[in-house]
Amino acid sequence: DAGITQSxxxxxxxxxxxxxxxxxxxxxxxxxxxxxxxxxxxxxxIYYSAAADITDKGEVPDGYVVSRSKxxxxxxxxxxxxxxxxxxxxxxSRPGGDTDTQYFGPGTRLTVL
Amino acid sequence: xxxxxQNPLFLSMREEKNYTIYCNYSTTSDRLYWYRQDPGKSLxxxxxxxxxxxxxxxxRLMASLDTKARLSTLHITAAVHDLSATYFCAVGxxxxxxxxxxxxxxxxxxxx
Numbered sequence: 306d307a308g309i310t311q312s313x314x315x316x317x318x319x320x321x322x323x324x325x326x327x328x329x330x331x332x333x334x335x336x337x338x339x340x341x342x343x344x345x346x347x348x349x350x351i352y353y354s355a356a357a358d359i360t361d362k363g364e365v366p367d368g369y370v371v372s373r374s375k376x377x378x379x380x381x382x383x384x385x386x387x388x389x390x391x392x393x394x395x396x397x398s399r400p401g402g403d404t405d406t407q408y409f410g411p412g413t414r415l416t417v418l
Numbered sequence: 419x420x421x422x423x424q425n426p427l428f429l430s431m432r433e434e435k436n437y438t439i440y441c442n443y444s445t446t447s448d449r450l451y452w453y454r455q456d457p458g459k460s461l462x463x464x465x466x467x468x469x470x471x472x473x474x475x476x477x478r479l480m481a482s483l484d485t486k487a488r489l490s491t492l493h494i495t496a497a498v499h500d501l502s503a504t505y506f507c508a509v510g511x512x513x514x515x516x517x518x519x520x521x522x523x524x525x526x527x528x529x530x
Contacts, residue, residue, distance in 0.1 A: 336516055347422075347506055347520030348461075355516075363517060395460065403514050406451055406463040 308332070309410040311396050317416045324383045326413050328396030334408075335401035337379040338363075339371065341392040342412075348395065354379055386417045420445045422509050424521035431497045431528050439524045441490040441507035449510030450483050450490045451518065454503045461506065465492075497528045 309330040318324050328337065335356055340348040340363075350363030352371040360371050368390060370382045379398075383390055393414050397407040421444040431437055441450070452464040465474045467483035467490060474481050478501065480493045490507055504525050508518040 336514075338516075338518075345522055347522045348508075348518075349520070350517055353516060355513075364519070397461075399516075401514075404466065404468060406466050407518065408463065409453075409461040411460050 309396060309398055309408060311394075311410040311413050313413060314411065315414050317418065318386050319418050320387060321385050324386050324415065326381045326383075326394055326396075326415070328379045328381070328410060330377055330379075330396075330398045330410075332398060332400070332408075333376060334398035335376075336399045336407075337373065338397040338399075338407060339369070339379070339381045340395045340397065341365065341390075342395060343392050351381065351394075383415075386415075388417050391415060391417045420447070420509060420511060420519045422507060422519050422521040424505075424507055424524050426524060427522060428525045429527070431494070431526065433498055433528055433530050434496050436496065437494050439492040439494075439505055439507075439526075441492070441521055443488050443490075443509045443519075446485070446488070447509045447511060447515070448483075448485050449515030450481075451508045451510065451515075452481050452490070452492055453506045453508065455506065455523070456503050464505075494526075497526075499528050499530060502526055502528045 338353040339351040354360045354373045396410040399407045450467040453461040465481040470485040472483045508520045511517040
């Protein structure tokens with residue numbers, strides 16, 4: 306089915322471990338985004354990408370790494386997870402151009418023990 | 419630094435009543451987005467407002483944008499239970515407004 310998917314949907318890990326969250330979209334959208342959602346903060350942008358091999362920092366990039374070798378995939382890696390990275394992570398995408406909104410994936414709930 | 423404030427953060431309404439959610443932001447932008455989120459779910463786009471004076475309506479919801487006042491409103495007319503959700507406004511920065519800065523969200527509960 307077309308759309309934007311995230312995996313895993315739930316993840317429990319331990320402090321110091323590396324974790325990769327996957328995001329895949331079938332719309333061939335140019336732009337892809339990673340957000341984290343924490344109570345009282347709304348959503349905050351971590352990284353975004355304008356195209357394959359083009360990425361840029363958002364509001365809270367520290368502790369995260371992204372890559373985009375293919376248009377449809379935008380993985381987010383926590384190189385050494387910390388408890389403060391416990392959150393719900395949303396991936397989003399949007400087409401190129403001026404007028405469209407961002408379309409969000411179902412989210413990944415990450416717990417760092 | 420762009421700050422986005424929503425008011426109120428929690429709203430309990432009776433069915434059939436009207437109310438407005440306010441979204442104030444601190445620096446100039448002409449791109450404002452409204453999203454809805456049901457508990458445990460993802461965000462659903464409601465409105466995209468891209469110019470001063472923009473007004474959009476969908477069912478019982480109407481959104482407007484005043485870029486001079488740095489204010490957007492989401493007006494709810496004759497609320498029904500199905501509108502219970504969390505509503506977020508987000509202001510776009512950068513090229514095509516890609517860098518969204520979200521408000522904290524307004525939790526809306528409509529009671530019969």
